[in-house]
Amino acid sequence: xxxxxxxxxxxxxxxxxxxxxxxxxxxxxxxxxxxxxxxxxxxxxxxxxxxxxxxxxxxxxxxxxxxxxxxxxxxxxxxxxxxxxxxxxxxxxxxxxxxxxxxxxxxxxxxxxxxxxxxxxxxxxxxxxxxxxxxxxxxxxxxxxxxxxxxxxxxxxxxxxxxxxxxxxxxxxxxxxxxxxxxxxxxxxxxxxxxxxxxxxxxxxxxxxxxxxxxxxxxxxxxxxxxxxxxxxxxxxxxxxxxxxxxxxxxxxxxxxxxxxxxxxxxxxxxxxxxxxxxxxxxxxxxxxxxxxxxxxxxxxxxxxxxxxxxxxxxxxxxxxxxxxxxxxxxxxxxxxxxxxxxxxxxxxxxxxxxxxxxxxxxxxxxxxxxxxxxxxxxxxxxxxxxxxxxxxxxxxxxxxxxxxxxxxxxxxxxxxxxxxxxxxxxxxxxxxxxxxxxxxxxxxxxxxxxxxxxxxxxxxxxxxxxxxxxxxxxxxx
Amino acid sequence: xxxxxxxxxxxxxxxxxxxxxxxxxxxxxxxxxxxxxxxxxxxxxxxxxxxxxxxxxxxxxxxxxxxxxxxxxxxxxxxxxxxxxxxxxxxxxxxxxxxxxxxxxxxxxxxxxxxxxxxxxxxxxxxxxxxxxxxxxxxxxxxxxxxxxxxxxxxxxxxxxxxxxxxxxxxxxxxxxxxxxxxxxxxxxxxxxxxxxxxxxxxxxxxxxxxxxxxxxxxxxxxxxxxxxxxxxxxxxxxxxxxxxxxxxxxxxxxxxxxxxxxxxxxxxxxxxxxxxxxxxxxxxxxxxxxxxxxxxxxxxxxxxxxxxxxxxxxxxxxxxxxxxxxxxxxxxxxxxxxxxxxxxxxxxxxxxxxxxxxxxxxxxxxxxxxxxxxxxxxxxxxxxxxxxxxxxxxx
Numbered sequence: 037x038x039x040x041x042x043x044x045x046x047x048x049x050x051x052x053x054x055x056x057x058x059x060x061x062x063x064x065x066x067x068x069x070x071x072x073x074x075x076x077x078x079x080x081x082x083x084x085x086x087x088x089x090x091x092x093x094x095x096x097x098x099x100x101x102x103x104x105x106x107x108x109x110x111x112x113x114x115x116x117x118x119x120x121x122x123x124x125x126x127x128x129x130x131x132x133x134x135x136x137x138x139x140x141x142x143x144x145x146x147x148x149x150x151x152x153x154x155x156x157x158x159x160x161x162x163x164x165x166x167x168x169x170x171x172x173x174x175x176x177x178x179x180x181x182x183x184x185x186x187x188x189x190x191x192x193x194x195x196x197x198x199x200x201x202x203x204x205x206x207x208x209x210x211x212x213x214x215x216x217x218x219x220x221x222x223x224x225x226x227x228x229x230x231x232x233x234x235x236x237x238x239x240x241x242x243x244x245x246x247x248x249x250x251x252x253x254x255x256x257x258x259x260x261x262x263x264x265x266x267x268x269x270x271x272x273x274x275x276x277x278x279x280x281x282x283x284x285x286x287x288x289x290x291x292x293x294x295x296x297x298x299x300x301x302x303x304x305x306x307x308x309x310x311x312x313x314x315x316x317x318x319x320x321x322x323x324x325x326x327x328x329x330x331x332x333x334x335x336x337x338x339x340x341x342x343x344x345x346x347x348x349x350x351x352x353x354x355x356x357x358x359x360x361x362x363x364x365x366x367x368x369x370x371x372x373x374x375x376x377x378x379x380x381x382x383x384x385x386x387x388x389x390x391x392x393x394x395x396x397x398x399x400x401x402x403x404x405x406x407x408x409x410x411x412x413x414x415x416x417x418x419x420x421x422x423x424x425x426x427x428x429x430x431x432x433x434x435x436x437x438x439x440x441x442x443x444x445x446x447x448x449x450x451x452x453x454x455x456x457x458x459x460x461x462x463x464x465x466x467x468x469x470x471x472x473x474x475x476x477x478x479x480x481x482x483x484x485x486x487x488x489x490x491x492x493x494x495x496x497x498x499x500x501x502x503x504x505x506x507x508x509x510x511x512x513x514x
Numbered sequence: 515x516x517x518x519x520x521x522x523x524x525x526x527x528x529x530x531x532x533x534x535x536x537x538x539x540x541x542x543x544x545x546x547x548x549x550x551x552x553x554x555x556x557x558x559x560x561x562x563x564x565x566x567x568x569x570x571x572x573x574x575x576x577x578x579x580x581x582x583x584x585x586x587x588x589x590x591x592x593x594x595x596x597x598x599x600x601x602x603x604x605x606x607x608x609x610x611x612x613x614x615x616x617x618x619x620x621x622x623x624x625x626x627x628x629x630x631x632x633x634x635x636x637x638x639x640x641x642x643x644x645x646x647x648x649x650x651x652x653x654x655x656x657x658x659x660x661x662x663x664x665x666x667x668x669x670x671x672x673x674x675x676x677x678x679x680x681x682x683x684x685x686x687x688x689x690x691x692x693x694x695x696x697x698x699x700x701x702x703x704x705x706x707x708x709x710x711x712x713x714x715x716x717x718x719x720x721x722x723x724x725x726x727x728x729x730x731x732x733x734x735x736x737x738x739x740x741x742x743x744x745x746x747x748x749x750x751x752x753x754x755x756x757x758x759x760x761x762x763x764x765x766x767x768x769x770x771x772x773x774x775x776x777x778x779x780x781x782x783x784x785x786x787x788x789x790x791x792x793x794x795x796x797x798x799x800x801x802x803x804x805x806x807x808x809x810x811x812x813x814x815x816x817x818x819x820x821x822x823x824x825x826x827x828x829x830x831x832x833x834x835x836x837x838x839x840x841x842x843x844x845x846x847x848x849x850x851x852x853x854x855x856x857x858x859x860x861x862x863x864x865x866x867x868x869x870x871x872x873x874x875x876x877x878x879x880x881x882x883x884x885x886x887x888x889x890x891x892x893x894x895x896x897x898x899x900x901x902x903x904x905x906x907x908x909x910x
Contacts, residue, residue: 374638379646387645407764408647414761436663436770438715440655442636452651454659454763454770462766464649464896477666488646496646 038189039151040198040329042098045090046303046344047083047162047181048290049074050351050469050502055175057356065170071291073354074179076362076447077468077486077500080107080162081117083181085124085485087299088160090341091183092125093429097192098185100158103127106136106146108295109164111487111495113137120497121160123392124485126426140212140263141321143295147184148325151199156187163294165263166363167220176265178291182299194334197306197315199327201247205240206323207232212263219364221263230267237271237324244316244326252276255328256313259283259301262320263292271318289348298325304344311335350505352471362447373444378492389424394483394499396461397422405461425461427483431504432457434479439472446489455481455501468500480504517754519786520614522909524750526732527743528557531863533695534728534851542574542628543584549729549856550585550624557733557743561585564733565618567592570605570625571855573640581624598892599802600755601625602730602858603901607753610734619735625860626729627853636725637854651714653804654722656894658715660807663770668822676716678825679806680707683720686803686842689835690849692877697724697851721806726851730859732866737909746870748862751885751904752786754779762896773808775900776815776891783902784817789885792817793832793839796904797883798868800861802891803846813841816889816902840879843868858901861888869907884908 051073058066074083084105092098103125105118118133127133136142143161150157161184165177189195211229214221223229237260245252258281260272265287272282283305286297293300298319305315309331316328360366389395390408397409399422404415407427412419437453451467453475467475468486481501488496530552532545540548554560567590569581578592597604602625609621632638636652665675684704690696702720710718733743740747756779762768780792789795801816803809813824818839819832827833833841844850844864847857865886867873890901 372634373636373652374632374634376646376650377641377643380643383643383645387647391645391647405764414759414765435766436659438651438655438658440651440714442652442654442713443650450651450655452649452655456766460766462764462768464763466649477662488650498647 038195038198039187040195041184041306042156042187042193042195043091043095043185043338044303044306045087045094045183045341046300046347047087047090048072048344048347048351049078049083049179051075051354052351053354053356053359058170058175061356062170065175067175069288071175072178072180072351073359073362074164075468077488079111079487079495080109080164080181081111081120082485082487082497083179084121084160084162084183087162087181087183088121088125088158091158091185093341094338095185095193099156100127100131100185101155102132102134102157103160104134104136104146104150104157105160106142106295107162108138108140108142110135110137120392123388126389126393126395139322140295141323141325144298144319144321144325147299148202148204148327150186151202151327156185159184159186159299161296161299163296165292165294169360169365171220173221176287176292178293180290180293180300181296182303184299184302195332196335196338197329197331200250200330201244202325202327203240203243203247204323204325205236205243207236226264226266229264230270233262233264233267233320233324234270234274237267237318237320238274240324240326241275241318244328248328250314250328253278254314255281255316257281257283257305257309258316258318259285259305260318260320261285261292261297261301263294264320267320271320300344306331306335307340307343307345309335358447371442371444371448373442375444376489376491376496378494379496391498393426394428395424395426398425398460403460405457407461407463427457427461428499430457430459431480431482432501434475434477434481435462436477437475451475453481453501466500467502469502517782517786519752520610521751521786522737522749523614524610524734525737525740525747526750526862526866526905527735527740527747528553528559528733529731529863529866530556531695531730531860532728534697534724534726534853534860536630537727538630540727542626545628545727545729546581546584546624546626549626549731553622553731553733559620559733559743561587564590564620564622566590566609566612566621568605568609568621568623569594570596570601570623570858571627572596572598572601574626574628574855598899599804599854600858600890600892600899600901601855602860603888603890603903604755604858606732606734606859606862607755607901610750610753613734613736619739620733622731622733623859624729624731625856625858627855628727629725629853630727653894654717655714657805657808658717659770660811660895661716664807664811667769667771668825670825674825676708678810678828679721680704681828682803682806682809683707683848685834686846686848689843689877690845692874693845693850694874696845696849697726698845698849717805723804723847724849724851726853728851728853728856728860730856730863732859732862746907748866748869748905748907749909751906752783752902754783754786754902755900756782757899758893758897760897768896770895772811773815773891773895773898773900775898776812776889779900779902780816783904787885787904789904792887795883796839796885796887797881798840798843798865798879799887799889800844800846800864801841801889803842803848804852809841809846812889816887835877835879843877843879858888858890861890862903862905865905869905
């Protein structure tokens with residue numbers, strides 16, 4: 037039976053830090069190009085949700101039996117983050133939700149395990165990477181997520197990239213580490229790690245090619261990723277692939293997104309691939325993991341919900357000071373308003389479909405849409421005669437808006453709009469990923485899953501609206 | 515649906531009101547005692563003569579004991595009421611109905627709020643445990659959505675609208691400057707108002723009500739008993755209240771250019787009082803000018819100007835203290851200040867002074883009309899409670 041990738045998506049947050057902005061402030065650090073920056077209201081869970089929504093949207097009718105969430109920077113410990121993703125995607129309760137946490141390698145590890153396993157698994161990978169101001173990690177890192185729907189080829193849910201084979205090699209050495217509670221990662225002398233990764237990468241590469249039954253010359257596209265930039269370049273040079281086969285590893289635009297990066301570059305490559313091509317990804321983290329796939333004829337009928345290239349092109353720069361404050365490296369004066377209180381666990385659970393899934397109710401008789409859901413209709417007064425209506429994937433139009441300079445926000449001011457959904461329903465909602473000066477009545481918005489605030493260690497997840505941006509990039513499919 | 519009203523059945527025979535201010539040196543108890551003592555003296559009664567009490571506070575205290583303790587009331591029925599910013603009006607409405615029912619002969623309504631002990635600017639709602647999906651906007655932001663919607667619907671340019679809103683603020687500051695009990699007692703030029711720092715949307719600091727501590731109270735009795743207490747009673751002609759369903763927030767038909775709850779309450783109040791032409795029948799009106807666009811829209815919801823025309827009347831001075839229908843002659847929320855639970859009763863206090871000719875001479879309205887209106891709202895556009903009353907000096 038053919039097993040492989042049924043759908044895939046990357047998520048690149050809207051904001052960019054130009055690396056040159058670092059040296060402009062500190063006189064040192066930074067570099068060339070840009071890195072992606074998660075908004076103050078995003079974490080690995082919300083970015084994972086955004087990637088997963090895009091992957092599922094590109095494969096209507098797919099039904100995962102398991103949801104795996106892998107990150108090195110989880111929003112919660114002890115509590116499973118995958119269940120939040122599960123709720124935001126409104127998956128049925130019998131879909132297993134597991135976290136693969138802690139190590140950078142958990143992302144590629146989860147993906148390879150799904151590809152060599154059984155069932156239909158949605159593998160969600162996300163990471164937030166930074167370091168102390170001026171550090172290499174601050175500049176080289178990036179924020180992002182990827183979601184890969186893995187399963188067997190089936191009617192309605194064809195495999196777009198068959199898993200030909202892979203390999204993993206492991207070794208115990210200290211190149212990069214972070215103890216629990218540490219704000220930043222630490223690294224050993226760069227040269228030592230390179231001497232370990234280069235042979236490990238070569239070993240895994242040869243083993244994977246053998247398992248896949250292909251030669252290096254057969255590989256049409258391959259990307260090497262890893263937080264050790266020098267090692268990744270050295271490994272790439274030694275792969276023995278043909279001219280033009282080395283894919284953009286996104287390090288100059290997005291940065292290395294840690295445990296998400298293998299998925300992100302794979303999404304980027306598959307979005308630009310043609311049927312019948314061999315595509316591979318090499319990931320260096322405490323060893324090396326290699327996946328080799330061949331795109332199928334079904335790829336021609338598949339299209340990404342929002343290609344990575346479009347997301348990269350749509351980014352907007354963020355001042356370095358905002359970046360530092362969003363990452364908690366500096367603390368600006370907060371608004372002089374009381375901080376929000378923690379969310380009630382029981383109230384959140386009762387309203388799970390609304391809070392996490394953005395599901396309202398629609399009166400069967402009048403058709404009136406209620407956001408949040410209501411038992412009694414605002415039109416005609418029918419009681420308990422509503423059907424659920426999912427508004428998370430409906431776009432909306434701004435009816436009116438305002439900018440609140442006084443209300444509490446982790447990053448004031450709050451931009452707020454009353455939006456009318458295509459297909460019915462109105463909701464007053466906070467806007468995000470937006471420049472306040474460009475908002476206007478009639479603008480189009482889409483819903484996005486965000487973290488509103490954190491109080492008493494409880495993250496308040498809910499939905500905001502973000503401007504719909506017209507793609508400007510050529511998706512570049514060959 | 516019946517709304518019979520209690521026209522001419524109940525009279526206000528005594529009132530008191532503290533200055534509204536940032537009373538750093540006064541506690542809630544101090545404000546309560548000051549307002550109550552002035553009110554008892556105004557009606558010529560003692561606390562023991564009052565049969566029942568209604569105490570309005572939005573969030574300065576809980577239960578009737580918050581009033582009974584500072585006044586040391588012994589075994590009296592004291593009810594605490596809360597209804598957003600209409601809390602003070604609601605206290606009086608309930609006290610008046612209790613007297614009209616015959617249950618009590620003499621009742622007091624007292625509203626008080628101590629907002630300046632929070633350490634924050636503006637008003638901050640008492641948090642109720644919730645699922646974390648509710649809006650966290652300020653009232654200023656919610657009301658700021660009214661002005662652009664109004665301008666767009668009626669073809670009023672941004673510059674014209676800025677002038678109209680500044681004119682409302684300017685007028686209320688003019689009135690407050692002449693009122694010894696007001697929070698802000700300075701005239702403010704239109705230029706200063708327009709140049710003030712933005713708070714939300716296009717609203718600046720001078721578009722927003724003053725935030726103050728304060729208390730106000732009234733004593734009500736049956737109309738036939740009124741002259742035992744005063745020669746100049748104020749008869750209650752209408753008390754109307756409407757709570758919205760909140761559907762305006764999620765109803766795509768709602769356009770943010772009016773407040774349906776206020777129009778509903780006004781219509782009911784005019785029916786109770788027998789008013790057909792408020793602009794020409796009322797001597798004055800106190801309205802809930804929490805933000806300048808609110809006052810603009812209320813001029814239409816209350817029937818003082820046809821839809822889409824209030825902005826012209828504002829510029830023409832129709833609602834100035836010397837205009838055709840003085841609105842907020844005491845300075846309104848803008849200049850008199852807004853201690854939430856006290857504001858509704860403060861509005862009655864101004865009608866009490868003006869209709870009895872007891873305002874200080876430089877601000878006394880010159881009129882032979884005998885009716886006055888108070889309007890009090892709470893909540894936000896789309897999700898609002900609204901109160902309208904009419905009082906008058908003559909029976910019939």
